[in-house]
Amino acid sequence: MTDAGVLYSGGKDSSLAAIMLGTLYEVELNTFTFDPARPLPSVEAAARSLGFPMKRRVFPRGTLDEAADRVIRDGFPNTAINQVHRIAVESLCNEYEVVADGTRFNDRVPMLTRAEVQSLEGRTGSSYVRPLLGFTRREVDRFADRFLLVRHGETGTIPNGDYETEIREACRIRGIDCGTLFPQNHDQSLVIGRKTAF
Amino acid sequence: MTDAGVLYSGGKDSSLAAIMLGTLYEVELNTFTFDPARPLPSVEAAARSLGFPMKRRVFPRGTLDEAADRVIRDGFPNTAINQVHRIAVESLCNEYEVVADGTRFNDRVPMLTRAEVQSLEGRTGSSYVRPLLGFTRREVDRFADRFLLVRHGETGTIPNGDYETEIREACRIRGIDCGTLFPQNHDQSLVIGRKTAF
Numbered sequence: 201m202t203d204a205g206v207l208y209s210g211g212k213d214s215s216l217a218a219i220m221l222g223t224l225y226e227v228e229l230n231t232f233t234f235d236p237a238r239p240l241p242s243v244e245a246a247a248r249s250l251g252f253p254m255k256r257r258v259f260p261r262g263t264l265d266e267a268a269d270r271v272i273r274d275g276f277p278n279t280a281i282n283q284v285h286r287i288a289v290e291s292l293c294n295e296y297e298v299v300a301d302g303t304r305f306n307d308r309v310p311m312l313t314r315a316e317v318q319s320l321e322g323r324t325g326s327s328y329v330r331p332l333l334g335f336t337r338r339e340v341d342r343f344a345d346r347f348l349l350v351r352h353g354e355t356g357t358i359p360n361g362d363y364e365t366e367i368r369e370a371c372r373i374r375g376i377d378c379g380t381l382f383p384q385n386h387d388q389s390l391v392i393g394r395k396t397a398f
Numbered sequence: 399m400t401d402a403g404v405l406y407s408g409g410k411d412s413s414l415a416a417i418m419l420g421t422l423y424e425v426e427l428n429t430f431t432f433d434p435a436r437p438l439p440s441v442e443a444a445a446r447s448l449g450f451p452m453k454r455r456v457f458p459r460g461t462l463d464e465a466a467d468r469v470i471r472d473g474f475p476n477t478a479i480n481q482v483h484r485i486a487v488e489s490l491c492n493e494y495e496v497v498a499d500g501t502r503f504n505d506r507v508p509m510l511t512r513a514e515v516q517s518l519e520g521r522t523g524s525s526y527v528r529p530l531l532g533f534t535r536r537e538v539d540r541f542a543d544r545f546l547l548v549r550h551g552e553t554g555t556i557p558n559g560d561y562e563t564e565i566r567e568a569c570r571i572r573g574i575d576c577g578t579l580f581p582q583n584h585d586q587s588l589v590i591g592r593k594t595a596f
Contacts, residue, residue: 338525
């Protein structure tokens with residue numbers, strides 16, 4: 201089967217994307233951090249529970265500073281998170297014929313536009329796929345209930361591999377109050393087990 | 399498992415959508431025609447080759463005339479085909495908790511907008527899912543090569559259950575030259591067998 205590199209946070213959506221692709225491709229999970237020393241024991245445990253190999257990836261130096269600058273300049277995190285996500289997707293396109301993530305129909309960020317997807321595929325020659333894109337919230341929740349054991353909580357309380365935790369920390373180090381820049385009650389999830397064979 | 403009603407033409411895309419959903423839901427195929435007497439032996443054979451039950455559905459009287467009027471008034475078929483597709487989706491929402499179709503990322507028509515999907519789900523209480531929406535052409539073609547035996551040809555030469563054949567015929571009966579209204583070289587497909595177990 202063709203290799204697919206799935207961008208993986210340990211959360212519900214990227215876990216379901218990996219499970220769905222596991223019947224179509226040879227899946228490898230890829231978790232990006234800014235800090236190469238950031239420990240990711242919970243994400244590694246989530247990956248093991250899915251039964252897919254996981255690779256740790258590190259963003260180029262400077263990416264975190266640029267992202268924090270952007271959040272502070274914009275006053276909101278969406279553009280910065282989209283930029284960081286595009287860097288992650290494009291970097292995997294250099295290694296895999298197929299690159300995937302857990303973007304759902306209802307997501308606003310990160311979300312590549314149609315033009316960005318076409319440009320990415322044209323430039324890299326890889327396919328970029330989003331197995332959950334055609335599913336609305338209720339169906340994604342239904343799959344999560346059926347296949348996964350999940351812990352929920354707000355950003356910062358859940359040790360998954362999302363980009364937001366490190367970008368918030370970078371803003372905080374600069375003395376910026378993240379409460380005003382990032383949305384409140386941003387629900388994060390962490391997979392802590394798999395319920396049944398798919 | 400939850401029942402899912404899949405809009406089914408016998409073509410490659412709706413067949414792949416059904417196969418992908420078959421691991422997540424109890425799938426029933428639904429093929430709509432305007433004419434209740436239109437024979438669909440090739441579509442029924444395609445459905446049998448996938449191993450899913452198929453139901454024949456008929457559009458309300460008047461739907462075909464309205465669609466033909468619209469194509470002739472507009473000078474192009476897209477709006478009419480979208481309207482017809484919405485009628486089909488909405489009618490299945492009265493019968494199934496989950497309704498699906500074979501819309502792909504690269505499709506222009508039929509394509510429900512984000513607002514239309516949200517409105518549909520709010521009105522009917524059903525979920526509308528599009529398992530191929532997150533996959534670009536190369537990956538859909540890859541799945542088709544792997545799972546399906548497919549015949550290709552232009553509209554009218556391939557006996558699948560698409561809306562276009564009957565709308566073209568209705569325009570022709572009114573003396574309208576369809577060649578000027580419908581795009582040339584519109585590739586249609588018909589599944590004639592399944593290659594391997596999914």
